[in-house]
Amino acid sequence: MATSVDTLGPPSTSVGVIGWLRKNLFSSWFNSILTIICLVLIYSVVSPLLIWAFTSARWTVITENLRLFMTGPYPPDQVWRVWLVLVIVSAMFGISASVFGGTIRTFGTWLAAGYLLLALLPFGGDGRVWLLANLAILVAGFLAGTRLQKWRAWVVAAWLVSFFATLVLLQGFSGSTVLPEIGTNQWGGLLLTFMLAVVSIVLSFPLGILLALGRRSHLPAIKIFSILYIELVRGVPLVTILFMTQIMLPLFLPQGMRVDNVVRAMAAFTLFTAAYMAENVRGGLQAIPGGQIEAAQALGLNNALVTLFIVLPQALRMVIPAIVSLFISLFKDTTLATIVALLELLGVGRSVLAQPEFLGLQTEVYVFIAAIFFVFSYAMSFASYRLEAALGVGKR
Amino acid sequence: MSSDVKDIIICKDVHKWFDRLHVLKGISLTVKTGEVIVVFGPSGSGKSTFIRTINRLEEHQRGTIIVDGIELTNDIRNIAAIRQEIGMVFQSFNLFPHLTVMQNITLAPMWVRHWSQEKSEQIAHDLLKRVGIPEQADKFPAQLSGGQQQRVAIARALAMQPKIMLFDEPTSALDPEMIKEVLDVMTELAKSGMTMIVVTHEMGFARNVADRMVFFDGGEIIEQGTPEQIFKNPQHDRTKLFLSQILH
Numbered sequence: 001m002a003t004s005v006d007t008l009g010p011p012s013t014s015v016g017v018i019g020w021l022r023k024n025l026f027s028s029w030f031n032s033i034l035t036i037i038c039l040v041l042i043y044s045v046v047s048p049l050l051i052w053a054f055t056s057a058r059w060t061v062i063t064e065n066l067r068l069f070m071t072g073p074y075p076p077d078q079v080w081r082v083w084l085v086l087v088i089v090s091a092m093f094g095i096s097a098s099v100f101g102g103t104i105r106t107f108g109t110w111l112a113a114g115y116l117l118l119a120l121l122p123f124g125g126d127g128r129v130w131l132l133a134n135l136a137i138l139v140a141g142f143l144a145g146t147r148l149q150k151w152r153a154w155v156v157a158a159w160l161v162s163f164f165a166t167l168v169l170l171q172g173f174s175g176s177t178v179l180p181e182i183g184t185n186q187w188g189g190l191l192l193t194f195m196l197a198v199v200s201i202v203l204s205f206p207l208g209i210l211l212a213l214g215r216r217s218h219l220p221a222i223k224i225f226s227i228l229y230i231e232l233v234r235g236v237p238l239v240t241i242l243f244m245t246q247i248m249l250p251l252f253l254p255q256g257m258r259v260d261n262v263v264r265a266m267a268a269f270t271l272f273t274a275a276y277m278a279e280n281v282r283g284g285l286q287a288i289p290g291g292q293i294e295a296a297q298a299l300g301l302n303n304a305l306v307t308l309f310i311v312l313p314q315a316l317r318m319v320i321p322a323i324v325s326l327f328i329s330l331f332k333d334t335t336l337a338t339i340v341a342l343l344e345l346l347g348v349g350r351s352v353l354a355q356p357e358f359l360g361l362q363t364e365v366y367v368f369i370a371a372i373f374f375v376f377s378y379a380m381s382f383a384s385y386r387l388e389a390a391l392g393v394g395k396r
Numbered sequence: 397m398s399s400d401v402k403d404i405i406i407c408k409d410v411h412k413w414f415d416r417l418h419v420l421k422g423i424s425l426t427v428k429t430g431e432v433i434v435v436f437g438p439s440g441s442g443k444s445t446f447i448r449t450i451n452r453l454e455e456h457q458r459g460t461i462i463v464d465g466i467e468l469t470n471d472i473r474n475i476a477a478i479r480q481e482i483g484m485v486f487q488s489f490n491l492f493p494h495l496t497v498m499q500n501i502t503l504a505p506m507w508v509r510h511w512s513q514e515k516s517e518q519i520a521h522d523l524l525k526r527v528g529i530p531e532q533a534d535k536f537p538a539q540l541s542g543g544q545q546q547r548v549a550i551a552r553a554l555a556m557q558p559k560i561m562l563f564d565e566p567t568s569a570l571d572p573e574m575i576k577e578v579l580d581v582m583t584e585l586a587k588s589g590m591t592m593i594v595v596t597h598e599m600g601f602a603r604n605v606a607d608r609m610v611f612f613d614g615g616e617i618i619e620q621g622t623p624e625q626i627f628k629n630p631q632h633d634r635t636k637l638f639l640s641q642i643l644h
Contacts, residue, residue, distance in 0.1 A: 294453050295490035295549075299504035299556060300480040309503060313494050 061361045062368050065352045072188010072343040083130040085166045090134040092162055094141020099148055099155050103386040112138050184262035188343035196334040200269035201327050208277025233275035242268045246340050265337045273330050280322040284315030317391050324384035328377045345369055404429045404464055404591055411458035419445050421615040432586045434602040435595045437612030443595045447562045451482040483553030487565040489545045491537035498533040501552045523551035527581050543574030547581055563594040611635045
């Protein structure tokens with residue numbers, strides 16, 4: 001009996017590695033030539049880079065200054081507070097990974113893998129202990145989270161609380177012996193980069209939404225203010241705003257009140273990002289069909305409820321990709337703080353390079369900094385794709 | 397109860413302009429409690445605009461509209477009070493795509509009527525049973541067929557326990573095989589004594605269910621009467637012409 005059509009497998013040349021190569025890379029003589037040219041190009045770029053990275057690069061500039069890269073001028077005997085902050089974050093990630101699952105679980109796994117990898121690297125010091133402690137806390141949080149399935153809202157609230165707890169922990173109190181005050185001018189490195197980015201993201205998000213709604217308001221005063229704000233801020237380079245907040249913010253504050261550089265920089269990033277945020281959100285607001293608003297009004301919902309329950313949830317969902325890419329560029333733009341004398345990651349890099357024993361090691365330092373930025377930017381971008389898929393963006 | 401005979405909607409000389417375009421030219425219509433009115437007429441005749449003025453989705457610029465004893469003015473409290481008493485069903489359903497069927501139905505009862513979640517969900521379950529889709533409560537609108545979506549939209553409007561229901565061409569966007577399931581729900585609703593104004597071209601529905609038919613053309617009411625009068629003995633040439641075009 002001949003093989004029936006139902007049981008007939010695909011031809012062996014169209015599946016597997018060979019099939020894939022043939023279909024995608026060598027489907028015609030022209031594509032074959034392109035493939036070979038690309039392989040040659042990739043090889044000629046990557047191989048010197050790898051040879052450099054593993055033979056002639058002097059990574060000691062990174063390992064010996066690792067504390068500086070991570071925390072900058074933060075007092076070395078107080079660095080345990082930064083580690084404690086990381087422990088809080090690990091605990092929250094562990095709990096969230098099991099409570100929410102999905103993308104956060106993926107991140108939790110990456111974080112655990114990252115801790116393990118870093119702990120295995122030969123850095124020495126008590127860093128390894130802290131890293132393993134973080135790994136343990138992450139796993140413990142995950143296990144604890146399995147019993148907290150019903151407490152989702154509380155976990156979200158805990159994230160908010162931990163954000164402020166983190167600020168208090170890092171800042172401390174003046175006169176305290178346990179948590180002596182460490183002014184933000186002593187924050188630095190990746191820690192400062194993170195604090196600038198996180199604070200600016202958390203604050204610019206609601207501010208941007210308010211501005212977007214204000215721009216569509218029927219009240220002329222609010223509308224004009226919003227338009228003026230958005231257009232003025234968008235018409236000025238970020239560097240200018242950074243300098244302006246350094247000089248002008250003190251003018252608006254009462255006599256004797258001093259705001260340090262970091263807070264001024266945070267204000268600049270927040271105000272700048274909020275304007276772009278507002279325009280992104282406005283794009284989403286405009287895309288909501290009029291029928292949605294009419295249906296909600298016909299049910300008797302007032303304007304505030306229509307905005308809160310019908311318009312904003314749909315509008316924000318639509319602009320997630322734009323918002324995340326805005327946050328990614330904000331994260332990278334924090335490097336500009338280096339020009340107002342803040343020692344964030346790039347600033348630390350430059351000060352390390354100024355030391356005589358590390359002269360001429362720019363490549364190592366900048367590659368390291370670029371790699372750090374890439375890892376976190378890619379993580380945000382990855383989260384955005386997963387979030388889009390989970391919320392069904394583009395499906396109605 | 398006296399409300400059995402009350403005039404629940406009174407429109408007197410209602411005018412409406414879109415910029416310079418005069419779309420409603422002095423509409424006067426009184427609807428009694430429990431009456432089912434079918435509004436029909438060519439597209440662009442102002443029939444949709446007219447029923448949208450009744451719950452103030454469109455503002456009228458001259459004349460008076462009094463719904464359930466409350467006059468529609470710019471007073472936001474009056475508008476809110478009237479909208480709670482009027483349910484509306486749209487041609488394109490306008491369900492909220494980010495909310496489940498259950499959330500679509502319970503949103504207004506919980507936030508406008510301030511009923512408890514249990515009460516609102518109980519009402520929603522009963523209504524979903526009434527419109528024949530009790531098993532779809534946890535789905536999202538996009539997972540339902542057009543006919544099912546429109547029935548959810550009817551349930552959503554009914555959940556506010558309105559005194560009046562407006563239907564703006566509720567079956568025009570539906571595939572032919574789904575029209576009947578929506579009309580059946582509307583027929584049942586009419587039989588239950590709901591006051592309804594229905595803009596539709598479903599003449600079978602009008603013949604069976606309507607107490608009165610109103611023919612719109614060019615922003616005016618040309619003719620009105622019982623289905624019997626309208627179908628058997630239309631008075632105006634324009635009514636005759638329109639009926640001959642849609643009835644073949």
